Amino acid sequence: MTTDATPRLRADARRNRDRIIAAARAVFTEHGTEVPMEEIARAAGVGIGTLYRRFPDRESLLGAIGRDAFQQVLDEARAIGDRESDPWRALCDFLLRAANLRTVVRFSMLSQRARAILAADPEVEQAREELLEILDGMVRAAQANGSMRPDVSGGDLGMILSIVLQGVHIAPDDIRQDASARYLTLMLDGLQARPGTPLPGRPVTIADIALVRHSAAVADEQTV
Amino acid sequence: MTTDATPRLRADARRNRDRIIAAARAVFTEHGTEVPMEEIARAAGVGIGTLYRRFPDRESLLGAIGRDAFQQVLDEARAIGDRESDPWRALCDFLLRAANLRTVVRFSMLSQRARAILAADPEVEQAREELLEILDGMVRAAQANGSMRPDVSGGDLGMILSIVLQGVHIAPDDIRQDASARYLTLMLDGLQARPGTPLPGRPVTIADIALVRHSAAVADEQTV
Amino acid sequence: MTTDATPRLRADARRNRDRIIAAARAVFTEHGTEVPMEEIARAAGVGIGTLYRRFPDRESLLGAIGRDAFQQVLDEARAIGDRESDPWRALCDFLLRAANLRTVVRFSMLSQRARAILAADPEVEQAREELLEILDGMVRAAQANGSMRPDVSGGDLGMILSIVLQGVHIAPDDIRQDASARYLTLMLDGLQARPGTPLPGRPVTIADIALVRHSAAVADEQTV
Amino acid sequence: MTTDATPRLRADARRNRDRIIAAARAVFTEHGTEVPMEEIARAAGVGIGTLYRRFPDRESLLGAIGRDAFQQVLDEARAIGDRESDPWRALCDFLLRAANLRTVVRFSMLSQRARAILAADPEVEQAREELLEILDGMVRAAQANGSMRPDVSGGDLGMILSIVLQGVHIAPDDIRQDASARYLTLMLDGLQARPGTPLPGRPVTIADIALVRHSAAVADEQTV
DNA sequence: AATGAATGAGGGTTCATTCAT
DNA sequence: CATGAATGAACCCTCATTCAT
Numbered sequence: 001m002t003t004d005a006t007p008r009l010r011a012d013a014r015r016n017r018d019r020i021i022a023a024a025r026a027v028f029t030e031h032g033t034e035v036p037m038e039e040i041a042r043a044a045g046v047g048i049g050t051l052y053r054r055f056p057d058r059e060s061l062l063g064a065i066g067r068d069a070f071q072q073v074l075d076e077a078r079a080i081g082d083r084e085s086d087p088w089r090a091l092c093d094f095l096l097r098a099a100n101l102r103t104v105v106r107f108s109m110l111s112q113r114a115r116a117i118l119a120a121d122p123e124v125e126q127a128r129e130e131l132l133e134i135l136d137g138m139v140r141a142a143q144a145n146g147s148m149r150p151d152v153s154g155g156d157l158g159m160i161l162s163i164v165l166q167g168v169h170i171a172p173d174d175i176r177q178d179a180s181a182r183y184l185t186l187m188l189d190g191l192q193a194r195p196g197t198p199l200p201g202r203p204v205t206i207a208d209i210a211l212v213r214h215s216a217a218v219a220d221e222q223t224v
Numbered sequence: 225m226t227t228d229a230t231p232r233l234r235a236d237a238r239r240n241r242d243r244i245i246a247a248a249r250a251v252f253t254e255h256g257t258e259v260p261m262e263e264i265a266r267a268a269g270v271g272i273g274t275l276y277r278r279f280p281d282r283e284s285l286l287g288a289i290g291r292d293a294f295q296q297v298l299d300e301a302r303a304i305g306d307r308e309s310d311p312w313r314a315l316c317d318f319l320l321r322a323a324n325l326r327t328v329v330r331f332s333m334l335s336q337r338a339r340a341i342l343a344a345d346p347e348v349e350q351a352r353e354e355l356l357e358i359l360d361g362m363v364r365a366a367q368a369n370g371s372m373r374p375d376v377s378g379g380d381l382g383m384i385l386s387i388v389l390q391g392v393h394i395a396p397d398d399i400r401q402d403a404s405a406r407y408l409t410l411m412l413d414g415l416q417a418r419p420g421t422p423l424p425g426r427p428v429t430i431a432d433i434a435l436v437r438h439s440a441a442v443a444d445e446q447t448v
Numbered sequence: 449m450t451t452d453a454t455p456r457l458r459a460d461a462r463r464n465r466d467r468i469i470a471a472a473r474a475v476f477t478e479h480g481t482e483v484p485m486e487e488i489a490r491a492a493g494v495g496i497g498t499l500y501r502r503f504p505d506r507e508s509l510l511g512a513i514g515r516d517a518f519q520q521v522l523d524e525a526r527a528i529g530d531r532e533s534d535p536w537r538a539l540c541d542f543l544l545r546a547a548n549l550r551t552v553v554r555f556s557m558l559s560q561r562a563r564a565i566l567a568a569d570p571e572v573e574q575a576r577e578e579l580l581e582i583l584d585g586m587v588r589a590a591q592a593n594g595s596m597r598p599d600v601s602g603g604d605l606g607m608i609l610s611i612v613l614q615g616v617h618i619a620p621d622d623i624r625q626d627a628s629a630r631y632l633t634l635m636l637d638g639l640q641a642r643p644g645t646p647l648p649g650r651p652v653t654i655a656d657i658a659l660v661r662h663s664a665a666v667a668d669e670q671t672v
Numbered sequence: 673m674t675t676d677a678t679p680r681l682r683a684d685a686r687r688n689r690d691r692i693i694a695a696a697r698a699v700f701t702e703h704g705t706e707v708p709m710e711e712i713a714r715a716a717g718v719g720i721g722t723l724y725r726r727f728p729d730r731e732s733l734l735g736a737i738g739r740d741a742f743q744q745v746l747d748e749a750r751a752i753g754d755r756e757s758d759p760w761r762a763l764c765d766f767l768l769r770a771a772n773l774r775t776v777v778r779f780s781m782l783s784q785r786a787r788a789i790l791a792a793d794p795e796v797e798q799a800r801e802e803l804l805e806i807l808d809g810m811v812r813a814a815q816a817n818g819s820m821r822p823d824v825s826g827g828d829l830g831m832i833l834s835i836v837l838q839g840v841h842i843a844p845d846d847i848r849q850d851a852s853a854r855y856l857t858l859m860l861d862g863l864q865a866r867p868g869t870p871l872p873g874r875p876v877t878i879a880d881i882a883l884v885r886h887s888a889a890v891a892d893e894q895t896v
Numbered sequence: 897a898a899t900g901a902a903t904g905a906g907g908g909t910t911c912a913t914t915c916a917t
Numbered sequence: 918c919a920t921g922a923a924t925g926a927a928c929c930c931t932c933a934t935t936c937a938t
Contacts, residue, residue, distance in 0.1 A: 016897095037932075037933065046898080047898060048934090049899050152410075155395075156406075156407075158394065159392050159394070160407060160410075163388060163390065163403075171379075172433075175425065175428055182380075182423050183383065183387060185414075185421050185422075185423050186384075186414035186415060187407070187411055187414055189414035189421050190411055191410060193417070196410070204395065204399055208395065208399055209394050209395050236916075240922080261908065261909085262907075262908090271923055271924040271925060272925070273910085273911085273925065274923050276910075461919095484912085486912090496912095496913090497914090497915090497918090497920050498918080501918075504913090604854075604855075606842065607843060607851060608855060610840045610841070611836060611840055616834045617787055618830065619831060623827075623880055626872050627835075629873065631828075633862075633869050633871050634824075634859055634862035634871065637865040637868045638857075638858035638859055638865070639862075641861040641864075644861045645861050649847065649851070649853065656844065657843050657844075683938085685902090708929085709929070719902055720903080721901095721931085725902075729929090729930080
């Protein structure tokens with residue numbers, strides 16, 4: 001469940017670590033990344049001291065969850081790449097499945113702080129880059145065989161994924177269940193349009209959004 | 225700039241009030257709705273006491289900004305309705321202009337707390353409802369004249385707007401500038417598709433998302 | 449209403465001053481001497497600025513009220529001394545009437561701060577001393593003619609007055625109305641007892657309690 | 673020292689809790705119930721955080737002290753009832769001993785807030801009621817055997833106790849030491865007087881002062 | 897190793913007092 | 918003069934983190 005180089009942990013310590021990560025993921029997702037650490041400890045059923053023994057501060061906990069999450073999405077992406085030969089289908093498939101993993105990614109967008117932490121984590125950064133590469137490959141291939149409009153690039157797909165995965169807060173539960181898939185599908189229909197309406201801005205390449213570290217440090221929380 | 229029933233305020237007090245609202249809007253947008261009040265005061269160039277004199281707590285400040293923001297968007301919507309006779313063009317126009325106002329709306333999605341405050345404000349609620357009605361009218365008209373796919377409803381547009389206005393955090397500034405318009409345009413192309421890919425879920429009506437108050441109270445922060 | 453050497457005040461200023469004193473007396477009595485100054489201004493129907501123009505700080509307001517109150521009690525005491533020749537009757541009369549003025553004195557017991565302010569006010573101090581002298585005279589005379597037990601002194605009567613004027617907080621209104629008079633009467637019956645139960649401690653002279661300034665400064669709020 | 677249902681506290685925590693209660697009792701008595709919490713923490717020799725961990729707010733601390741205090745007085749009352757067969761002697765004994773505990777009761781009269789808190793505490797309320805019952809029993813018995821004047825009732829004794837326990841603030845320390853006992857003794861002599869001076873008001877029954885909750889809520893701080 | 901107690905810095909809010917209108 | 922706006926120091930309380938049991 002984690003990719004840390006955790007040398008060797010007593011069985012019970014290992015168990016505690018996993019419970020903490022799972023609890024933190026749930027609590028962060030539900031109440032934001034600024035919840036009291038004590039609440040996480042409670043949700044994990046451990047003492048606050050134990051939580052701090054495993055994760056010396058909030059950052060390290062966020063980092064661990066982020067690594068975990070990116071790794072899962074990356075695995076998914078690789079699997080799809082291996083299995084699906086039609087690039088458009090692969091892209092749709094990946095986006096919709098990534099949507100299924102959205103909860104594990106979303107908290108990374110909740111706070112400036114969380115973002116900075118993830119951006120600073122080399123392991124996260126690397127997974128993210130590979131993910132973008134895969135997306136870019138799918139996009140190029142789909143454009144090459146004419147199934148996708150040509151005025152977008154791999155980075156646009158990353159942007160779209162980010163946008164849709166954030167979810168909405170204004171709808172009742174049942175509608176939220178389907179929301180990501182529903183609006184991703186609309187977006188995908190838009191991506192097929194040829195000729196489509198001219199798009200404002202310019203194609204966003206994966207390089208444009210690769211170096212979160214620097215741009216984000218500057219641009220901070222200003223969002224769009 | 226505000227819609228409060230502010231009976232009569234000395235000129236300097238009035239000026240301060242406006243500066244506070246403007247500063248708070250900026251700071252909330254930039255650093256989230258939980259920033260220290262002191263920071264808002266500093267940004268507004270007033271003492272913390274002045275801030276509290278005008279807005280007895282964070283809620284009331286959030287409420288004032290929210291009322292302001294919704295009012296602006298609503299005015300825009302009405303103006304477009306009056307001016308533009310082609311419903312599809314009206315819809316595109318409105319969405320893209322609303323995007324220009326996104327920063328003033330976005331903070332309402334930043335925290336559970338902010339959401340609850342806005343949902344509890346009758347003036348906000350009313351503006352929101354009228355906004356949805358206008359959207360719904362545009363959608364019906366556009367569908368009636370064949371310029372929009374029939375498997376969506378007014379609430380879907382509300383959802384789309386919400387999603388896109390949240391913005392992304394992963395891109396450098398110049399790209400974020402255009403992001404909303406760019407992806408809204410893609411989405412609009414998807415909305416023209418006939419026949420489009422079958423959409424997961426069901427059409428979201430404006431009634432579905434009208435009563436934020438209750439559904440949100442239950443669903444809380446879980447988001448999609 | 450005041451004894452200040454207030455040179456000459458415009459009629460409206462004078463009116464404001466009196467309204468403030470009256471309002472402050474009421475508000476202090478009802479809510480303690482630490483109420484927000486703003487509340488006093490509101491009760492007086494003046495702006496906070498006006499309040500501060502007349503009384504540069506809380507101390508001076510407390511002082512003014514205290515001087516006023518002591519003066520009233522002192523006038524009463526003198527009048528009784530002039531009118532009543534039987535010392536026991538004079539004493540009873542005075543104590544019971546002072547009880548009627550208790551609200552204007554009581555706040556001086558509410559807070560250490562108020563006490564210190566009054567103790568530091570020469571005018572108050574002088575009125576207080578004269579009051580004690582009068583009490584002492586009554587006591588000596590009553591003891592001389594055999595109507596009062598001999599094992600008490602003038603200071604004891606000051607103590608008793610203080611104690612009873614503080615009132616109780618545990619009773620409903622109607623009972624509180626009569627409480628001071630009722631328990632003072634009991635106390636007076638005790639003071640007639642000859643021979644009475646031996647009293648703990650020693651007679652408290654007026655000298656014992658004259659120099660509030662010093663003893664109180666040390667003993668502070670320790671109360672009994 | 674406390675009657676809380678404190679499940680099981682680590683030894684050091686227990687020790688801290690007791691130190692806090694003791695310190696708070698002293699500080700409240702000395703400086704009023706509105707002293708900064710920090711001062712209490714300092715007096716107890718603990719950090720402010722520890723204080724708040726044990727007592728989540730000022731109320732709960734006041735409540736704990738109040739329960740403690742009433743319990744002690746009640747125990748005393750019961751013990752005297754068991755040991756002393758002469759009702760008049762029992763009464764005197766009790767009043768004078770309760771006087772020894774006055775500091776622990778007195779703060780309950782310092783502020784409207786403290787009073788409301790105590791009134792709202794069921795445990796306090798119950799102890800108070802039992803105390804009044806005991807007093808009432810003593811009064812009736814003493815009147816039955818002719819050792820007390822008949823024109824008073826149990827509630828009067830409650831009133832007297834309240835009044836005298838409040839103490840005085842105008843005397844130097846050595847005199848304050850004996851004050852309660854001294855003036856209670858005078859009062860008791862008054863209570864023996866047969867026939868005594870007719871008392872203003874009417875006998876106060878224990879029922880009259882039993883329901884602090886309601887009457888006090890209305891009458892508030894107006895005191896006598 | 898796990899626990900939960902202790903700590904204190906930091907943010908929210910109030911209010912005494914000063915100052916511009 | 919009267920007014921009410923502006924200010925900031927002070928106090929309440931929370932919570933991240935450290936440390937004794």
